[in-house]
Amino acid sequence: MNIIKFLDDISNKELLETKGSRRDSFNQMKNVGKNFALASIPFALAATSKKTSAATMSMSSAMFQADTTAILNFALTLEYLERNFYQIALGTDGLIPEEDKDIFGLIAEHETSHVEFFKAALGDAAIDEPTFDFTGGDLGLDTFSNYQTFLALSQGFEDTGVRAFKGQAGALANNDDLLTFALQIHSVEARHASQVRRMRNQKGWVTGGTAASNGIPSVFDAIYAGEANTVQGGVELAGLFGSFGGPQAVQEAFDEPLTMAEVLAIGGIFIVS
Incomplete structure (x- = not known):
């Protein structure tokens, strides 16, 4: 299955289309130094065409609106991305300090296992691995030549992935086996996020509802929006x-x-x- 066709199909069924190019979407970031740059990847990746998509699903209604195959392919796409990201980093001489290589080597092994799980669960319905650009296109990130940029991007991937997974958990509520396996993976991803955050001298958990409160420039507030909530139940x-x-x-x-x-x-x- 082609990733772009898959995302376009999901957009036609479930998403509201809005116009905007990569450059338009991230023009606000142009004054942010590369060393501060952080972008993140969602569980449901948007096709990088002239149209980006806005979804309508919330956690409370996901179990009624989402298709299990679609949610698993969203998960697989994120795992593809993370596996690719860490494999490239580990293969780049001089990027990761020796004392940190074992940590990212283990994380890469975890992501590889997750990819194989989702591929097995999906069978012939699994999407093909996309081609990724970790410079962020117009952002021009120095991801694999600057360790601090790599770490920041890793935090962005992990923090957003954890929140996105939680938001779609309801879609698997009627399949006990898949929900169990998915939550097992989710908790490991949360441990990844905590580890990377501590490597960036941040708390191991999200604090506050702004990017700045999590060591990230304010243009990335969307990653942490809503985390200042104090009302539960x-x-x-x-x-x-x-x-x-x-x-x-x-x-x-x-x-x-x-x-x-x-x-x-x-x-x-x-x-x-």
């Missing part, structure tokens, strides 16, 4: 734990899902074909 928790960190501690105690629309708005600039 309809209960406002912000004023209940003043002696235990207050509202910030509440925010850090709960991860928030991303809808497909939010995920697609964040990125999708790393897939070529």
Whole structure:
């Protein structure tokens, strides 16, 4: 199955189309230094054509709207991307310091296992591996020549992927086996995110609802939008734990899902074909 055709099919069925080029979508980032650059990839990658897509699915309604095959292919696409990203980095001389190579080597092995799982689950319905461009096209990221850019991009991939996975979990609610395996993978991806964040001298968990509060320039606020939420289960928790960190501690105690629309708005600039 061709990745672009797959994404176009999903767009026709489930997404609302909006116009905009790569350059238009990321023009606001032009004044951000490359060393601060971070972009992220969603679970549901948008086709890099003249049209980007906005999705309508939320976590609460995903189980009624999403197709299991589509969700698994979204997951497979992310795993393809992460596997490719880490394999290129590990094969680039002088990029990753010796003391960090074992960490990213293990993460790459995890991503390879995840790819094989989703391919086996999908069988003939699995999409082909796309061609990726980790410079971000018009962004011109120095991803594989600057270790700090590589780390920042890794955090972006991992943090967004965790939230995106959570947002689509409801789509697998009626398949106990797939939901179990998917959540097992999801928790490992969250561990990846925590590890990379600590390597960037950030907390191991998301803190606050802005990019700056997570060590990322403010043009990337969409990655962390909604993470400042302090209402859980309809209960406002912000004023209940003043002696235990207050509202910030509440925010850090709960991860928030991303809808497909939010995920697609964040990125999708790393897939070529």
